[in-house]
């Protein structure tokens with residue numbers, strides 16, 4: 001989206017504001033499906049937790065995508081958006097057997113990542129086929145907070161415990177219908193990823209009647225200029241050939257699944273905020289905006305980089321700024337950023353604001369969560385209203401003192 005369009009949206013809908021360009025989402029979806037066009041049975045399940053507005057889910061429904069969910073609430077959002085239970089996979093971690101049973105009752109594909117739960121579930125519901133989440137112990141990406149395939153990870157059943165899984169399956173008579181992994185959030189090295197897929201193929205061969213292999217996600221998108229990102233075309237070429245070979249070896253055309261979140265929605269999102277104050281100290285110039293870690297926590301939580309642009313003064317002289325929020329914590333979005341000269345009331349734009357931004361927002365400091373706007377077929381729709389005092393007070397039971 002261009003600068004004028006974004007400024008107009010901030011003027012029309014106020015700030016701070018999240019804007020999602022669905023054309024970009026559709027482009028990303030089509031890129032991944034065409035990269036794997038040689039696979040007969042491909043299924044992309046959008047990871048709801050990245051951006052969970054029900055209208056965004058409906059856009060994915062029009063694309064014939066499925067959903068990847070991590071809570072029963074996400075499952076219910078998906079059903080509300082019109083998805084069929086069979087197009088939803090549920091991959092929880094650390095949730096109760098009771099919640100898993102509730103989701104299974106809805107007809108959603110269950111993915112179990114824990115041996116003790118597998119045994120309990122198999123004994124009670126031997127007729128419900130389940131997918132198993134395997135930890136292949138392959139390190140993906142560099143940041144240990146977003147790597148979930150390593151040895152100390154809480155996610156998945158270790159590859160070394162496959163004999164135990166087999167024993168549970170034999171003892172309970174349950175059926176394993178899918179093999180899953182999700183190794184982390186950043187796949188840069190295709191060959192490392194392909195090594196992990198070989199591990200899954202080996203596991204899959206140990207089960208007689210599987211319907212799919214789900215390779216999770218971890219597709220990386222660029223956050224700054226010259227950032228390397230996952231080469232989907234190369235991955236598509238190499239993995240498709242290997243997958244089709246595997247289907248022949250296995251004797252069945254099983255489905256190949258992925259569940260990207262960030263890849264599909266990150267670049268579609270723009271977060272617009274207004275500059276409240278410029279403050280010069282002895283060591284830096286701060287630009288303080290009408291937002292903070294309550295609306296976009298990734299820089300503070302993971303040290304994530306979001307490119308920041310001054311939409312109001314594109315030709316201004318470049319100067320160095322620290323961009324900070326209005327929350328009473330150290331909430332720095334970026335330090336020593338070279339940005340076109342900023343004045344109070346300018347509108348700044350944070351790029352890559354589609355994934356894990358609004359969905360992690362909170363009401364800290366009793367601030368309202370921002371509005372969300374979706375651009376669909378050239379029109380802007382408010383898909384979530386800005387909050388009001390009623391939202392802050394909702395569910396607070398006032399005691400007479």
Ligand SMILES: *Cc1c(COP(=O)(O)O)cnc(C)c1O
Nearest residue numbers: 047091182185217218260261262
């Ligand atoms: C979060 C998550 C994803 C999506 O990861 P991205 O890095 O956003 O693509 C996929 N699968 C599972 C199980 C997840 O928890």
